[in-house]
Every structure is written in structure tokens, then in C-alpha cells.
Amino acid sequence: MTSPVITQAVPDDRERVVATFVAAFEADPVLRHLFPGDSYPELAPAFAAHLFDRRVASGTVWLADGGAAVAMWDPPGPATAAPPAASYLPADAAARVDAYDAVIHPHLPSGPHWYLGVLARDPAHAGRRLGRTVMEAGLRRAAADGVPAYLETATAANVAMYRRSGWTVESELDANGVDAWILRHPGLPS
Template identity: 55%
Template sequence: MTAPEITTATPADRPRVIASLVAAFTKDPVLRYLFPDEVTYPLHAAAFFGHLFDKRVHKGTVWTIEGGASVAIWEPPAADNQSPENDLPAQLPTDALARVHAYDEAVHSALPAAPFWYLGVLGTHPDKAGRRWGHAVMRAGLRRAAADGLPAVLETSNTANVELYRRAGWQVLRVVAAPVPTWIMHQPAR
């Protein structure tokens, strides 16, 4: 089996990235907490993922396979560890924005104070699942963190993912109980 080609995303990849992430996170506990309505989930999740993509694509920290079939959206270290989601898209309804802010505040308060690379989103379209593409795009960001001599951090609310990440070298740093049980995980600086 040949290794997939990993590319740095461009704005042209946006539609495929968003479609893949909306499909990949349909049953994710956090996304369903944020956007619980079945009818509006696709629209609101697309706005949310589009916002995350748009904020990071020009930083060169979004890696994809097949132009977005699998994607890792990384946030480089922030000098002041400010929350990256403080300017969410206006097209989200007020109640969804309140849930996003509550979740972000709870998780942000549990993140390390020292600089780190943050894996904000990792997903593969369900039609392409099982090929280990998520691991491949994740490693692109891990290489950047290692080159900077910094740890990497992520969070997951999917209990099955905790063990997958552990097998990939991540360690549980802490658990946030509410508003959604969430594991903060890290890989030490290398």
C-alpha cells in the first residue's frame, strides 16, 4: 500500500474539507451538543468548520489528503494562549453560539499555560475511513510541533478516540466534565 499524498490545504479545498468534516462529525458528542437539531446540523456544522478552516488555512497549518477527504486543522502556538474561537460566524443562532462559548471556555481553562501546537480538528470522510489517513495528516502537525520543540495538545469527547490517540502516542492530561465530558490529551515536546 502506498502512502497517501499529504498536502497543505488551500482555499480551493474548502468545500471538500467542510463536507468531509460535517459527515465525519455527525455523531460526535461535542458537535451534537453544539448543534443538536438534525435538520439544521449540516448548515450549522458547515458554518462552524468553515470558520475554523478559514482562520487557519492561510497559516499553512491545515493538512489534507485528496484535497480534504481527510483533514487535520492545527493551530500554531499562541503567545498569550487566547481562545481561538472568540469570533464565531454570525450565521450561527444565538443558542448555538452560547453552547460554543460554554464549551470553549470549559476546555480553554483546562489547556496548558505554556505554548503548544493545538490539533483543533481531525476528521476523515466516512467514505474514506479505515485507511489510517487521519493518522497521516495528524503526523504533519506533530512534525511541526517537534520542529518547534513544543508539545501538541488536542481534546476529544469521543470515548473510543481516547484509546486511538493513546496508541498514537498521546497521553491524557486532564478531563473536563461539563458541558460535555472531554479528554484533554497531549504529546510531550520531542
């Protein structure tokens, strides 16, 4: 098996990143809470595009094998100003996104850290360790900056997978009816 090719995303990668996100999170508890029923196929692409657009210019979106897996990170420092969810989602979905964020964000550290906002792998590429490999680019940046990395997940299976990659659980909470875990990683040396 050849090693995956890891690249930084550019704006032209948007369509592939959105497709990977939508395929990867089709059964995710958070995304199904935010976009219930038949709304997922319509709203998840808009949400994924928003997340990509917020991060791509900062050079903190990495792709494995042209987008078979994607990691979208927020670097330390002030967050890039993002349009409110109501600017790209219907009011009811925007309210769910805002409510979920309001529960999660107070559990993240106030000091400098890298935040893994999205780690997605196209299900057609399962078993190749693409997610773990693409995640490592941000973990190396965290170590280089001397700060930890954080993420949140809503599935116990993901918690187990992240633990195998060196993450530790910082807290477990109920995010408006969705179980969620906040995890921390010290970063990977270059």
C-alpha cells in the first residue's frame, strides 16, 4: 500500500471537500441533530461549504489523496470572523447550530490551542488510515506552536479511535440531547 499524499487545500478543492463531508457524516449524531429527517442532503452541503470557506484561506485544511479524507483545523488566536449560521441556513437549523455551539465552546480552553473542527473520510476509502494521516498535519503544527490540540466528537466509537491516536478525554457532556466528548492531544513532533 502506498502512503497517502497529504496536501493543503485550495479554494478549488471545495466541491470535493463538501462531498467527502456529506458522505462521512451521513449518520453522525450531531449532523442528524442539526439537520434532521430529509433536511440533511440539502443543508449538510451548505454547512460543509461554510466550514471549508472559513478555514481554507488560513492554510489549515489538509487533504489526503485529493480529498478522500479532510482535516479542517482552527489555529491558535482569534477565530476568523464567520457569518452567522442564519446567513446560510434556514432559521430552525441555524438555531440548532448556535445552540450546539453554545454548549460545546465553553468546554474548550480559553488559552492558545489548535482545534480540529472537522475530520472526515469518504466511506469509499475506509480502512486506509487516511483520517489519522490527514489529522497529523494539524497535530504537528500544534506541537511546533507548543500548544495542545482539541476536538469534540459525538460517538463513542470515535472516542476509542481518537484514544488510539493519543487523544485523551477532557470532558463528556450532553449537548442538547447529543452525547459529546471534548478531547485533547499534546501534538506530534515534526
